[in-house]
Amino acid sequence: MDQGRAPVRFEHVVRRFRSVVALDDLCLDIAAGEFITLLGPSGSGKTTALNILAGFDRATSGEVVIGERAVGALPPEKRNVGMVFQSFALFPHMSVFENVAFPLRMRKVNSSEVKARVFRALEMVQLTGFGDRRPAALSGGQRQRVALARAVVAEPPVLLMDESLSALDLKLREELQEEIRRLHRDLGTTVLFVTHDQGEALTLSDRVALMNRGRICQLGTPDALYDRPANRFVADFIGRTNIVPVDGDGHNASVGLETVAEHAVALSIRPEKLRRVRGQGDIVFDAVVQDVAFKGATMELRLRTSSGLILRMSEPRTGGQSAPALGETIRIGFAPHDATPLYE
Incomplete structure (x- = not known):
């Protein structure tokens, strides 16, 4: 499908529910054709932001712009956005074909065009030949593919996805992630995706906006958030990490740290970096092995330093190294540049 795409802007958007501030001066620019994920814990404001963009909710103040048009006062049907819900939201009494065709019927598209566009949409989500089936006859993954086809069949310039994969099991989620990435490449539409699953956000997104308490804590590429977290909340939320406290001069004697970063309050060291x-130039220290867990491609070690600090290390099962014994003292190293200073 060859379709337009549109940039999206949140301009100082505030949403209050009585004394609760769900969105606190949200400012976000999304480029045309970009895949942005709003990521965060429950109550962080991500779904509120999506609902305001979709028109299901109104901002207390501020404005939302799609393309060059302010849409804050428009009803959902006037905003020309596609929506994929967590619950699929398919009509059980309609066939797959009629479910996908529904947005086109509402737009009074002629029958021959409806047929051609529905067939193209079903082909894109690998459901060719499923048009006559009812949703009840489909698996969860197939129903979500139908929901995707329905969302893109009208060729909206903006596609919104609200926790769209959370109802599926892990294998299906991973399959649908690949499908969504391919669809985004093929369509080029602007996508705003909402999830609380950080792995999903890192896999799918051009950029991730990590939210907490109605604000964006950090906005950047997936690798930037993972490798260079702005603060302790980001480091803790994105993947797994070891938080190593340091004094005002950047010292932590138990892991051999000298001055790393002035005024840092802690360091983030990812388990796979231990x-x-x-290597040459590594910071090294001794630690006692408290637990070893087999994880298939990796071994996960729980370590205790001389000061009692608990660290987790993820070690690939390559190179012929055997697992250390419980209670064994081992020498650990990490490169100085793999320790990210945290200032709050």
Whole structure:
């Protein structure tokens, strides 16, 4: 499908529910054709932002702009956005074909065009030949594909997805992630995706806006949030990490740290950055093995330093290294540049 795309802007959007501030001066620019994920814990404001953009809710103040048009006063049907819900929201009494065709019927598209566009949409989500089936006859993954086809069949310039994969099991979620990435490449539409699953956000997004308490804590590419978290909340929320406290001069004697960053309050060290095979220039220290867990491609070690600090290390099962014994003291190293200073 060859379709337009539109940029989206949140301009100082505030949403209050009596004394609760759900969105606190949200400002966000999304480029045309970009895939942005709003990520955060429950109550962070991400779904509120999506609902305001979709027209299901109204901002207390501020404005939302799609393309060059302010849409804050428009009803949902006038905003020309596609929507994929967590619950699929398919009509059970309609066939797959009629479910996908529904947005086109509402727009009074002629029958021959409806047929051609529905067939193209079903082909895109790999459901060719499923048009006569009812939703009840489909698997969860197939129903979500129908919901995707329905959302894109009208070729909206903006596609909104609200926790769209959370109802599926892990294998289906991973399959649908690949499907969504391919659809985005093929369509080029602007996508705003909402999830609380950080792995999903890192896999799908051009950029991720990590939200907490109605504000964006950090906005950037997935690798920037993972490798260079702005603060302790980001480091904790994105993946797993070790938070190593340091004093005002950047010291932590138990892991051999000298001055790393002035005024830092802690360091974030990812488990995979700790290693038994040390490189030149590594910071090294001793730790006692408290637990070893087999994870397939990796071994996960729980370590205790001389000061009692608990660290987790993820070690690939390559190179012929055997698992250390419980209670064994091992030498650990990490590169100084793999320790990210945290200032709050």
